[in-house]
Amino acid sequence: MKIGIVGGTGGMGEGFALRWVLNHDIVVGSRDKERASNTAQTYMKTASSVYGDSVKGTITGDDNHALVKDSDVIILSIPYDSIEFTCTSISNQLKNGSIVVSPIVPMDRTDAGFTFAPFEKHLKSAGQAVVDSLPQGTKVVSAFHTIAEMKLKNAPQSLDSDTFVCGDDMDGVTKINSLISEINGLRAIYLGPMKLSYQAEVLTPMLLNASKRNKIKHPGIKII
Amino acid sequence: MKLIRGGYSPSNKRGRNWMSAMGVLSIVMAAIIALRWVLNHDIIVGSRDKERASSTAQTYMKTASSVYGDAVKGNITGDENLALVKDSDVIILSIPYDSIEFTCTSISNQLKNGSIVVSPIVPMDKTDAGFTFAPFEKHLKSAGQVVVDNLPQGTKVVSAFHTIAEMKLKNV
Numbered sequence: 435m436k437i438g439i440v441g442g443t444g445g446m447g448e449g450f451a452l453r454w455v456l457n458h459d460i461v462v463g464s465r466d467k468e469r470a471s472n473t474a475q476t477y478m479k480t481a482s483s484v485y486g487d488s489v490k491g492t493i494t495g496d497d498n499h500a501l502v503k504d505s506d507v508i509i510l511s512i513p514y515d516s517i518e519f520t521c522t523s524i525s526n527q528l529k530n531g532s533i534v535v536s537p538i539v540p541m542d543r544t545d546a547g548f549t550f551a552p553f554e555k556h557l558k559s560a561g562q563a564v565v566d567s568l569p570q571g572t573k574v575v576s577a578f579h580t581i582a583e584m585k586l587k588n589a590p591q592s593l594d595s596d597t598f599v600c601g602d603d604m605d606g607v608t609k610i611n612s613l614i615s616e617i618n619g620l621r622a623i624y625l626g627p628m629k630l631s632y633q634a635e636v637l638t639p640m641l642l643n644a645s646k647r648n649k650i651k652h653p654g655i656k657i658i
Numbered sequence: 659m660k661l662i663r664g665g666y667s668p669s670n671k672r673g674r675n676w677m678s679a680m681g682v683l684s685i686v687m688a689a690i691i692a693l694r695w696v697l698n699h700d701i702i703v704g705s706r707d708k709e710r711a712s713s714t715a716q717t718y719m720k721t722a723s724s725v726y727g728d729a730v731k732g733n734i735t736g737d738e739n740l741a742l743v744k745d746s747d748v749i750i751l752s753i754p755y756d757s758i759e760f761t762c763t764s765i766s767n768q769l770k771n772g773s774i775v776v777s778p779i780v781p782m783d784k785t786d787a788g789f790t791f792a793p794f795e796k797h798l799k800s801a802g803q804v805v806v807d808n809l810p811q812g813t814k815v816v817s818a819f820h821t822i823a824e825m826k827l828k829n830v
Contacts, residue, residue, distance in 0.1 A: 556797050559683065629666040 437613075438505030439463055440498045441512040443473040443510065445577065446537060449586025449657055450509055450543060451477045453649030455491040460548055463498040465604030490655070502527040507535060508612065509578075515541035516559050522569035527570060533606040536564045536631075537578035539638040547646065548639035561631030563598055573606035574597060576631040577614065577622070579638050580634035582652035592619030599624045610647045613633060623657060689718055690822075691750055696722045696732040702746060702794045704739040711736030720763075725830050743768040748776060755781035755792065755801050762808035769813060777805045778819035 435545035439447045442462035451460045455478070462477065464470035481489050493594030502508055502524045512520050517538065528534070538560035540551035552559050558566065577599045584645060585593055597614055599622050601607040607624060615621040625633055625655045637655060645653040692701040694720070703718065705711035715736035722730050743749055743765045749804065753761050769775070779801035781792035795798050799807065802817030809815060 456826055553794050629787045630790065636794075 435459075435506045435613075436461065438523070438542055439509045439511055440635035441510070442499070443470055443495075445511050446479055446509075446581070446583055446586060447473075447511050449581070449589075450481075450578075451493050452481055452587060452589040455481045455489055455493050456485060457490050457616060459491045460493045461501040462493060462495050463501045464495065465498055467495065467497040467500075470497060475530075476647065478642065481589075484641045485513060488550055488623075494655040496582065496628075499523060499527065503529060504531060505529065507533050507609070509535045510538060510564065512538065514538055514563070518567045521564060523532075528569070531573070533537045533573045533575055533609055534564060534568060535578070535610060536561045536576045537581075538564070539579050541639045541642075547643040550578045550632075550636045550639050553636065559628075559632035559635050561628050561635070565602075565628050573601070573603040574628065575603075575606045575610040576628060577610055577633055578635050580641055580655045581620070582654055583629060584652050585654065586617075587645065590618050593617060593654060594619045594655045596621045596623045599635055600628050600631040600636065602627045621656075678744060688826045689714075689721075690824055691752070691819075692718045692734050693722055693725070695826060696730055696734050697726060699732045701734045702742040703734060703736045705736065706739055708736065708741075711738060717770060722830075733746060739765060740768060743773075744770060744811045746770065746773060749781060750776045751805065753779065754778070755779055755804070757802040758801065758804045759808050766808075766810055769810070772814070774796050774814040774816060776803060777802045777815065777817045778822075779805070780820050 437458050438453055438461040439450055440463045441447065442465040451462055454460055460473045464469050464473065472495070474493045478493040481493060489495060497518070503520070506529065508524070508528075510517070510520065511552070537563055540557065540560055542549050542551050542554070551557055563573065565572075565574045565645065578597050579594070581597060583592065585591065597620055599610060599614070611622040614620050632642070641653045641655060644650060684814050692703055692715075694703055701709050703715045705714065713730040713736070715734045719740055739761070748771065749756070749765070749769075751761065758828060767827050781798065781801055785794070802815065806813070808819045
């Protein structure tokens with residue numbers, strides 16, 4: 435499977451690439467193709483040194499736009515405010531049957547702590563905003579909101595946590611669940627349709643506040 | 659914290675330095691909370707119907723005694739929702755979201771000085787998509803915030819106990 439990470443040179447991109455390159459080809463995206471290629475090379479070196487010969491995939495770089503047309507799964511590692519622009523510009527590039535994944539969490543940092551922007555400002559959840567900005571019928575799955583970046587990067591360490599999944603298309607959900615289970619120690623918990631995506635997303639500012647106020651490093655979440 | 663009448667309980671042979679009187683408004687979650695905290699505190703289970711509150715409290719107390727035996731330091735009694743407030747150091751609002759305004763307004767002038775009001779309230783709806791969080795869907799205030807806004811300024815309000823499974827809590 436080919437997995438494209440839009441905005442993959444920052445944030446969670448490295449972690450996803452290092453986890454999935456074991457079995458898949460990863461394309462890390464950036465607005466700057468040069469930068470994408472360099473970053474991809476660095477990730478690939480890390481992957482080889484961590485896994486040795488067991489790496490079956492490759493990590494390459496491309497510009498955000500170009501990677502979409504070849505990807506079976508597209509991870510949108512972008513800010514909430516870029517959703518409309520990015521989705522509109524990739525709309526006619528999407529491969530038939532491809533799945534778009536939103537790990538996006540709209541947060542603000544305030545005096546009270548991190549807040550969930552859709553609640554405070556009466557906006558759509560990120561997952562819903564992605565659905566609404568892509569052609570009707572596009573498979574969209576919302577997942578990976580509460581994974582600590584540092585832990586994800588630290589392959590192959592077990593995450594020992596859950597990630598909550600929302601989506602209207604069960605084929606898309608099933609395929610993403612399977613990618614989730616390939617990450618060591620990560621369990622997929624399906625919540626329901628995209629309408630409920632806010633329930634998965636809001637856990638991120640919640641975790642960050644819990645972490646900061648109670649001095650818990652790189653927090654994760656697990657249902658017990 | 660005190661047994662029902664607030665303050666300290668110095669005459670305590672088992673070394674507890676305080677006991678709190680916990681008022682639990684409404685019976686739904688009360689079993690649960692009562693059975694856990696009666697070990698060290700006096701619990702008042704509230705209902706609109708005092709009679710019902712008393713008989714329920716007796717049932718809880720029997721359960722507590724049979725589970726903990728002599729280790730129970732507190733007791734569980736029943737009273738009507740309004741009456742229990744004036745003696746309680748901690749008041750748990752085990753009520754629905756829609757009752758917050760009415761309940762808070764009616765207990766406002768009963769609150770003991772320094773008492774703490776706790777909101778375990780979660781405003782949810784059951785829809786075809788699943789359970790939804792009403793304040794998000796309907797642009798309402800969170801339960802904790804509504805409680806604060808309906809009590810006199812300066813009242814101590816804490817929001818907690820939202821995600822505890824009722825069956826586990828009951829299973830002391």
